[in-house]
Amino acid sequence: MLTLTGVGKRYPTGDRALTDIELSLPKGQVMALIGPSGAGKSTLIRCVNRLVEPTQGSIRLEDAELTTLSGNRLRQARRSMGMIFQEYALVDRLTVMENVLSGQLGYVGFWRSFLRRYPQEAVAEAFRLLERVGLPHAIDKRADALSGGQRQRVGIARALLQSPKLLLVDEPTASLDPKTSRQIMRLIRELCAERELAAIINIHDVALAKQFADRIVGLRAGEIVFDGKPCELTSEILTTIYGEEDWDTSPESAESDDVQTVGDTFTSQPYAAHTQRPLASVASGGAL
């Protein structure tokens, strides 16, 4: 349903953030996008909803070529993509219900949303969604009175209110404790299954990505260096994505290893034997 072909992005500063990205995401698939800081994860997500303009290639969502849309047609296409942000992007002084209904801004006219007169069916659906994400008792609370996990649930309900086909999720667990992070990832996963929604989740936590995604794509310096199932993400491939690190050793056993510094990365003796394979041989390529 989403297909990226030869997508590239060079910022006006000259930074090349993405090179020749080829991705195909079927309906209902939850894809985690991992990679080191600066690898291009946010740029890729933002190219899909055109918050960032790709400089090369094609991005198709079902039948629509997104890269050439403008004006009304671009607004319409954006409605089919729900965005969930790391920093929740809620309006603190508004209630939970008002924040969820603001997901309708693209649908109802400016004055109607300014005066907060939302269609009855939107209000009913917002109630249903808040129940589904576990916040039925918080509808009248102000957003700034919520915990991080509750705020993220509101963000999820808001994204779903516009009935998207695709979820674009940027670091959903960055400010959350481990238990809440798992609950949020589980919720996103369940909702994708219930609604046959595809999702791209930009996430730093590899363990969470492995546990909750159907597919993992690893970016390094703007290129896809791994595309496969979570169970295929070996230590060797993590090294290809992130650089040298002893991924298997616990802190206790690491202390006894002969650890040496190479440039600004660390490598330990057992790992020195691992030569990095050419990127092409690591990438399994294509959709699963």
Ligand SMILES: Nc1ncnc2c1ncn2[C@@H]1O[C@H](COP(=O)(O)OP(=O)(O)OP(=O)(O)O)[C@@H](O)[C@H]1O
């Ligand atoms: N607005 C911008 N102008 C110029 N260069 C940018 C801009 N945004 C990102 N970049 C550059 O593009 C590259 C990719 O950045 P991006 O933020 O997409 O990476 P990321 O993988 O999301 O990183 P992080 O995990 O730290 O959020 C980096 O080299 C970054 O410096």
